[in-house]
Amino acid sequence: MAPDLNSTKDLFVFLGKSVFSVLEDMVFTLIPKPQKNVAGEIVLITGAGSGLGRLLALKFASLGSVLVLWDINKEGTEETCEMAQAAGATRVYAYTCDCSQREEVYRVADQTYKAFLPAMIANDHGHLVCISSSAGLTGVNGLADYCASKFAAFGFAEAVFAETVAQKHMGIKTTIVCPLLINTGMFEGCTTKFPSLLPVLEPEYAVRKIVDAILQEKVYLYIPRVLYFLVFLKRILVLGPSFRELYIAPEKAWKPEEVR
Numbered sequence: 001m002a003p004d005l006n007s008t009k010d011l012f013v014f015l016g017k018s019v020f021s022v023l024e025d026m027v028f029t030l031i032p033k034p035q036k037n038v039a040g041e042i043v044l045i046t047g048a049g050s051g052l053g054r055l056l057a058l059k060f061a062s063l064g065s066v067l068v069l070w071d072i073n074k075e076g077t078e079e080t081c082e083m084a085q086a087a088g089a090t091r092v093y094a095y096t097c098d099c100s101q102r103e104e105v106y107r108v109a110d111q112t113y114k115a116f117l118p119a120m121i122a123n124d125h126g127h128l129v130c131i132s133s134s135a136g137l138t139g140v141n142g143l144a145d146y147c148a149s150k151f152a153a154f155g156f157a158e159a160v161f162a163e164t165v166a167q168k169h170m171g172i173k174t175t176i177v178c179p180l181l182i183n184t185g186m187f188e189g190c191t192t193k194f195p196s197l198l199p200v201l202e203p204e205y206a207v208r209k210i211v212d213a214i215l216q217e218k219v220y221l222y223i224p225r226v227l228y229f230l231v232f233l234k235r236i237l238v239l240g241p242s243f244r245e246l247y248i249a250p251e252k253a254w255k256p257e258e259v260r
Helices: 001-031 051-062 076-085 102-111 116-123 144-166 203-215 226-236
Strands: 042-046 065-073 092-096 124-132 172-179 220-223
Touching: 051 065, 051 076, 051 102, 051 172, 051 203, 076 092, 116 124, 124 144, 124 203, 144 172, 172 203, 203 220, 220 226
Parallel strands: 042 065, 065 092, 124 172, 172 220
Antiparallel strands: none
């Protein structure tokens, strides 16, 4: 009898938390959530030598963060460093690092700060940000390798988030970002069948939304917003709509060797 009571109690607790979470999201949709202050916080950005990484670095520079920039492209990283200093950053550290090589990550980490998540756990303070993709939410025709990498990134980030919550490390935040298509070099020539509903995103717009989500400590950010609805439909319908019919991706725009 006792196990049944415990199961019933757990079910009601789960339902209550779910309802509260939905109501909270509805409230913060109408009323903007207060943004936290990241001045003086250490912000490590991988892929900082160009693209979104560079734009994120410049944005956090303007917010007064201490920047640690990683990229395999030494010249690009150094250029971002100079741009960040010009944007107002008082402390910027640039390192050449191939994040696909574990030894490289540990080597560079020794030069900055060694243990990322363990250090966050010890201090119960930190914020993990994963840039995944809408291709990490559903399979897309012709993008099996890319989808696999983005599904992996999404799943790993979500699992780490679940672990920090289960272990009551409430000072460690997570934000998982899933944009549709961003107008960067890798997606040159790509479009969608419904550009008014699913536009190709400009990098500056994407970065602004990402930084706002981080400052508001949102767990999930899907852009454009219609992705929330499409993901909801996918979860409730056995044969729900897939994004695979929404892309028009010229072959020249998808180069497996560039996907990482």
